[in-house]
Amino acid sequence: MDKKEIKPIVYQINDLVLNRYRITDDFKKNKDKGLHGGMGSTIYKAEDITVKSTDYFDNKNKTVAIKVINRANSDVNFNDEEWTKMLDECVTSQRVANKPNIVNTFDVQKVNNGNTIIIVMEFIDGISLRDYINEKGILQVKEAVYIFEKMLNAIKVLHNFKEKIIHRDLKPENIMLTRDLMNVKLIDFGISTVRATDDKILTYEGTTLGTPPYISPDFYRMCQEKDKTTKSKYITEQFDFFALGVIFYEMLMGEKPFVNKSKNENDIIKVPYTYDPIPISNVRSDISPALDNIIFKCLATKSNDLQYRYNNVDEILKDLHSYIENPNKSFYQKLIKPKNKRTLQLADIFNVEKEKQRLRFYNQKWFYWLIFSVTIVISIISIVLIILHEIK
Secondary structure: OOHHHOOOOOOOOOOEEOOOEEEEEOOOOOOOOOEEOHHHOEEEEEEEOOOOOOOHHHHHHHEEEEEEEEOOOOOOOOOHHHHHHHHHHHHHHHHHOOOOOEOOEEEEEEEOOOOEEEEEEEOOOEEEHHHHHHHHOOOOHHHHHHHHHHHHHHHHHHHOOOOOEEOOOOOHHHEEEEOOOOOEEEOOOOOOEEEOOOOOEOOOOOOOOOOOOOOOOHHHHHHHOOOHHHHHOOOOOHHHHHHHHHHHHHHHHOOOOOOOOOOOHHHHHHHHHHOEOOOHHHOOOOOOHHHHHHHHHHHOOOHHHHHHOOOOHHHHHHHHHHHHHOHHHHOOOOOOOOHHHOOEOOOOOOOHHHHHHHHOHHHOHHHHHHHHHHHHHHHHHHHHHHHHHHHO
């Protein structure tokens, strides 16, 4: 169906959604209505008018977030089959309700002649991990480890589900932190992939969905395969592990491990075939090689490095818990792949000795201004003394 033939739904404050939820906030963080999510979706804050109790907890549950996905606004050109599967994926999120680190989904419905999907979710009073990283620059080691562990717990629930769920769109924007920073919630299952117990893919696997540079290079490998059965074998837990490694690196470094200015998605996805992540422990003295190794095993892409990849979430949690239990001991670990054996994309930018040299006092602007000021003062004093001497 031509997108031009579809009229999208846009809600205003006080509009009633599904005859139950009243829009209370259009999240005026943007010039237009709503807070935009993935695939051109819009997120609204609303209240459930069926909740009448004055009890605090009932009032708290009264507030919900509503995600509206308009097929006409989507940045993905879904055909009818893919759009139907899209709804199935949204429904998937309801199957993993009441889990500590996964946002609850209360209702999923298709309206507007089937061209709009409405998802009613738990409202998280907090900020996204993206906003938190932007605000702080880099996170303290303890808080980054804490958030990473919560993310792993959420992914473990998805991967261990009876019909394995691979999120496929993990990124800081899809991770919410509560105001007290004590809880972490994974959101947005819009492009997840579900595997049945017979390892059959229940959803589309060939569509380029996700956000470079969080997309695993395995996706590019998959796209090279012509046989559909072979393609499906590439969609594994590694899709999520790679994204987790990028996010963990970003929390600790304030930068993504790989950079590519190209606008071509394939060019961005293929960068890890050429370069290795820069060891953070070489830049931050409070980072141990143990954390570097966890990141490296998540991001392992080159053919010689595939042997180091994690097979499941429990392996990552085991390494992380080993660090948490004895962080001091972890500093004696050696890097799985030493720095001198890595091809570093940003070696000049993150050269520690170069950075130390740049920060030395005699290389600072204030030092030159001080020398200039002292020279002026001495010159003035000298002129005054000469004048006084001539007067005498």
